[in-house]
Amino acid sequence: MDPITFSIIRHRLFRVVEEAVITLKHVSGSAITNEGHDLMVSLYQADGSLLMGGVGFLHHLTSAAEACKAIIRRFGGQIAEGDMFLLNDPYTAALHTSDIYLVSPIHHGGKLVAWSACFVHVSDIGAMNPGGFAPDAQDIFTEGFSSPGIKIIDRGELQQDLWDTILNMVRSPEMVALDLRSMIACNNVARERMLALIDKYGTKTVDEACAALIDQSEVKLRERLRELPNGHWQSRQYLEVKGEIYKVLLTMTKHDDTLTFDFTGSSPQSKYSVNCSKWASLGGLFAPLFPLLCYDIVWNEGAIRPIEMIAPEGTIVNCTRPAPVSVATVGAIQSVNNAACSAIGKMLAASDKYADEATAVWHANHFAIFMFGNNQRGRLAIGILTETFAGAGGARTFGDGVDIGGEIPNPISRMANVETIEAQFPIRYLFRRKLTDSGGPGKFRGGAGGEMAIVAHDAPDGGIHYVLSGKGPRFPQSDGLCGGYPGSVNDYVWVHAPQDGHNTDRFAQTLNAIPGEDEPISWGVFPLMGDDALYVRWNGGGGIGDPLDRASEKVMADVTTGHISKAAASEVYGVVESAGTIDQSATDAKRSELRRARLVAGPVQ
Amino acid sequence: MKQRISETLFVEGGKIRCASCAHPLAPAGTGWKQAAALSTVPVAALPGTGSNVEPRVVLRRFACPQCGNLLDTETALPEDPFLEDVVAV
Numbered sequence: 001m002d003p004i005t006f007s008i009i010r011h012r013l014f015r016v017v018e019e020a021v022i023t024l025k026h027v028s029g030s031a032i033t034n035e036g037h038d039l040m041v042s043l044y045q046a047d048g049s050l051l052m053g054g055v056g057f058l059h060h061l062t063s064a065a066e067a068c069k070a071i072i073r074r075f076g077g078q079i080a081e082g083d084m085f086l087l088n089d090p091y092t093a094a095l096h097t098s099d100i101y102l103v104s105p106i107h108h109g110g111k112l113v114a115w116s117a118c119f120v121h122v123s124d125i126g127a128m129n130p131g132g133f134a135p136d137a138q139d140i141f142t143e144g145f146s147s148p149g150i151k152i153i154d155r156g157e158l159q160q161d162l163w164d165t166i167l168n169m170v171r172s173p174e175m176v177a178l179d180l181r182s183m184i185a186c187n188n189v190a191r192e193r194m195l196a197l198i199d200k201y202g203t204k205t206v207d208e209a210c211a212a213l214i215d216q217s218e219v220k221l222r223e224r225l226r227e228l229p230n231g232h233w234q235s236r237q238y239l240e241v242k243g244e245i246y247k248v249l250l251t252m253t254k255h256d257d258t259l260t261f262d263f264t265g266s267s268p269q270s271k272y273s274v275n276c277s278k279w280a281s282l283g284g285l286f287a288p289l290f291p292l293l294c295y296d297i298v299w300n301e302g303a304i305r306p307i308e309m310i311a312p313e314g315t316i317v318n319c320t321r322p323a324p325v326s327v328a329t330v331g332a333i334q335s336v337n338n339a340a341c342s343a344i345g346k347m348l349a350a351s352d353k354y355a356d357e358a359t360a361v362w363h364a365n366h367f368a369i370f371m372f373g374n375n376q377r378g379r380l381a382i383g384i385l386t387e388t389f390a391g392a393g394g395a396r397t398f399g400d401g402v403d404i405g406g407e408i409p410n411p412i413s414r415m416a417n418v419e420t421i422e423a424q425f426p427i428r429y430l431f432r433r434k435l436t437d438s439g440g441p442g443k444f445r446g447g448a449g450g451e452m453a454i455v456a457h458d459a460p461d462g463g464i465h466y467v468l469s470g471k472g473p474r475f476p477q478s479d480g481l482c483g484g485y486p487g488s489v490n491d492y493v494w495v496h497a498p499q500d501g502h503n504t505d506r507f508a509q510t511l512n513a514i515p516g517e518d519e520p521i522s523w524g525v526f527p528l529m530g531d532d533a534l535y536v537r538w539n540g541g542g543g544i545g546d547p548l549d550r551a552s553e554k555v556m557a558d559v560t561t562g563h564i565s566k567a568a569a570s571e572v573y574g575v576v577e578s579a580g581t582i583d584q585s586a587t588d589a590k591r592s593e594l595r596r597a598r599l600v601a602g603p604v605q
Numbered sequence: 606m607k608q609r610i611s612e613t614l615f616v617e618g619g620k621i622r623c624a625s626c627a628h629p630l631a632p633a634g635t636g637w638k639q640a641a642a643l644s645t646v647p648v649a650a651l652p653g654t655g656s657n658v659e660p661r662v663v664l665r666r667f668a669c670p671q672c673g674n675l676l677d678t679e680t681a682l683p684e685d686p687f688l689e690d691v692v693a694v
Contacts, residue, residue: 229608229610230692231610231690231691231693232690234688234690235688236681236685238659238682240659245659251689346611349611349612350609350611350692351609352609358612436653437652437653473655473656473658474658474659474662475659475662475680476664476680477680479679479680480678482611482612482676483612483666483675483676483677483678484678485664485678486648486678486680488653488655489648489655491656491657492657518656520656522657537655540653544612545613545675546613546674546675548675549674568652568653571652572651572652594673595668595672595673597644598642598668599642600644
């Protein structure tokens with residue numbers, strides 16, 4: 001077809017997705033969607049394969065394709081114009097039960113021509129714990145409502161009985177209804193815009209353009225892979241739940257124009273809900289692959305074809321039903337994200353042409369803190385602290401990582417303003433800021449993570465509760481690259497206020513200044529009552545290169561801005577300061593001493 | 606002819622070499638970490654560590670045995686083997 005028509009249709013497909021995302025955000029009323037951007041919208045071909053991947057959490061692009069295919073298998077000839085289907089079963093396609101897919105067939109002239117699919121993390125799904133992340137769950141049956149596919153809209157008519165049944169199973173039916181309606185609106189917009197595109201150019205031309213687009217992505221990715229060196233690269237991620245340590249081990253092999261991700265050697269599946277299913281792992285590895293290898297290639301079925309995944313059944317990356325998976329998105333899926341990001345970063349760093357595209361691991365350790373309880377207006381409030389989406393950039397081969405810089409798997413992630421959260425929940429922030437010594441040291445430093453503390457405020461019940469889960473605070477996970485250090489660890493501290501009620505600093509500005517007894521926590525349901533405080537810090541990005549190669553002036557600037565401590569400047573970067581300026585001769589001597597110390601250890605035994 | 610295999614390593618004359626001083630480490634197309642100088646630092650001892658870090662986890666630092674430049678790092682528990690990165694030549 002002529003290249004101009006092809007280009008116009010290609011851009012129209014981008015715009016269809018973009019407008020659908022805007023619709024989703026405008027209709028949704030939850031901070032996790034319209035502030036944190038925990039969402040996704042994409043277009044799929046008539047057979048369910050990915051046509052145009054959208055933004056949001058990218059591990060949903062392939063999983064939603066599987067959702068479309070599952071609906072096709074289940075409903076076969078009963079898929080009609082105006083239908084919409086709901087699917088959230090992790091063992092069919094979804095990542096966890098609270099990430100609901102709404103998929104919508106698009107018919108033109110009575111013929112199925114495409115699908116639109118979207119997801120949001122709904123306010124609640126009726127799991128053991130409010131908000132969907134269920135650290136107390138022991139199996140999938142305790143993780144809330146779970147459907148392998150139901151027709152929720154039949155030929156344009158909302159199925160009120162199903163709708164009422166779903167809302168009857170969740171704690172916050174008004175918010176979940178709004179979540180579902182935002183997805184219905186999103187799919188309606190996507191369908192209308194797709195039909196307008198087909199009306200203008202005709203089914204045959206649009207089909208040809210879509211087929212060409214998919215072939216183009218495959219050709220381009222295979223060409224890129226052929227330009228990269230052959231080899232294999234390993235990465236390893238640790239996570240911890242209640243004293244039990246798990247690992248995700250990846251061996252990524254690149255041969256000619258193919259890439260294989262082999263997770264053999266990963267831990268057996270857990271009794272805790274950090275596991276993920278096969279489809280979730282596949283999505284997890286594509287989340288960094290799309291932006292790192294396909295930054296100029298359309299994310300579609302063509303970019304999936306050169307990729308193979310091996311995920312042994314019964315492991316934490318391919319668990320078997322009925323293992324619990326509700327924490328997967330901040331558990332094993334993110335470990336897969338991180339491992340893939342690390343291995344791809346190593347492969348890119350091995351290439352003269354693509355070294356500038358390499359990155360250390362970004363924000364590797366989400367924390368899921370879902371607040372729940374009556375708010376200052378006496379209404380039940382359930383929602384996430386969106387700081388988990390704030391992230392931190394990994395270093396690049398030419399520069400530092402971006403402070404509070406988001407994350408690789410979600411190019412549009414961000415956090416809500418403090419005031420937004422304070423308006424939603426009966427809490428008050430004591431502080432929220434960048435965290436010193438959080439970016440992984442290196443010639444190029446990882447971006448800073450953050451820290452924050454909250455207390456109850458104006459709470460009718462004297463406070464509120466929260467569900468805490470994730471991969472734990474015990475291991476650094478934002479790996480460095482080529483000699484760079486990892487970003488810092490997460491930390492969660494419950495500060496128990498003094499029982500006598502004295503010495504309560506209502507405006508403490510550091511963890512140490514908050515009066516009371518510190519208790520490290522990481523998993524479960526906790527109260528935030530009275531004058532107690534919750535302190536949270538999140539990891540920085542990984543560094544790249546030897547920290548002793550970092551320019552002394554940059555190290556001193558980092559001290560001035562609070563990115564690093566004086567101790568780190570001296571002991572990690574080897575920079576000696578005297579009267580506020582760099583003592584260059586002492587710095588040279590210190591750096592030589594630190595290099596010699598590495599040699600004392602001697603060769604590997 | 607030099608072939609880059611990472612930011613800190615290249616291959617020349619059939620050997621993997623330190624990018625800083627060209628010291629030969631291992632035959633091309635093989636693992637090189639056994640030839641590096643290894644020092645380990647407990648993650649709990651790094652600046653910015655948290656209150657609840659796993660005491661056994663370390664940062665393995667693989668340095669050039671000649672110039673001391675860091676070639677690679679990895680986070681590891683003591684019982685876990687080195688990560689293997691091999692670039693074909």
